[in-house]
Amino acid sequence: MSGACGNDVVDPLAFELAAWLEGLGLSAHLADAGLPSYQRDADGTPRWRDPATGRQMSTDQLRALDAMLRGQGDEPEHGVPLGLVQVARQARVRAELTATPSHSYETLAQARGESVNAARFFVHKGADNHQVLLVRADELLLIPAFQFDDAGSPRADLAEVLPPLLAAGMDPWLVWGWLTQPAALLGGAIPEQAAADPAEAPIVQHAARRLAQTVARD
Incomplete structure (x- = not known):
């Protein structure tokens, strides 16, 4: 025994x-x-x-x-x-x-030229509208920097890419990873980089919608 x-x-x-x-x-x-x-x-x-x-x-x-x-x-x-x-x-x-650039309310406020309270309101309103990606890491709230331009505004070339994924309820970590790492649906291209190319943008948008539909079905 x-x-x-x-x-x-x-x-x-x-x-x-x-x-x-x-x-x-x-x-x-x-x-x-x-x-x-x-x-x-x-x-x-x-x-x-x-x-x-x-x-x-x-x-x-x-x-x-x-x-x-x-x-x-x-x-x-x-x-x-x-x-x-x-x-x-x-x-x-x-x-x-988490090792890649992220904003805090303070750094985003500085980029936008506004108060920290105004930046906080902007971030959470954008998240509620599926326009801003927020990611929680333990007690921290991360605001990935790739989604903003130098002025702290949401990138126009991601306006048809990010919202479908967030609206589908996709895990924010997975959204962050899919947008910033090589994607099989794009032949190994990095979605957030490919979206900045006018010739590739429609393909990225289509891939994002397909992924969102798959997430919504699960």
Whole structure:
């Protein structure tokens, strides 16, 4: 009968799982994916905890976790936990996006030549009308800078691109990512850059409407 991993004796599977996930670069994303996670002791021993109870996981629990994580594809021994990979990718994309220029109310007010209160009103009115993209990151409210011109006004070339996506209820993070990263619907072009080209703008607008329709159906 399989018992709990004691404080002095830790099941070898605890080490194997930790090393495998660290090798894949996924160990830091376990908790965000709602999965059991671990911390290493000073001597490097991984202590796996059940998120429901906070207790150290038993051998049976470790085996169940191992089977679940590896249960992808036709060769489970080489499987990759796809759900965890998706969480890790989302975290990586969000980190990349937050590293790009964003406005605060203060910097946008300076660009627009108006008070901070006026800029705040402009931002939230624009968001309500699906004309301004706002993104929440923990306690911060990010106002991605790509959507404005040098005077702090919404870019005219995005007037037919951004609103359909926001009106469809698309996750603001996904809107930000789709507009500023290579898009398959555009053959790898970056939508917000392609929209500035009069020859490409209609294609970007069409792609945005198609994406909005897909989001609205889901």
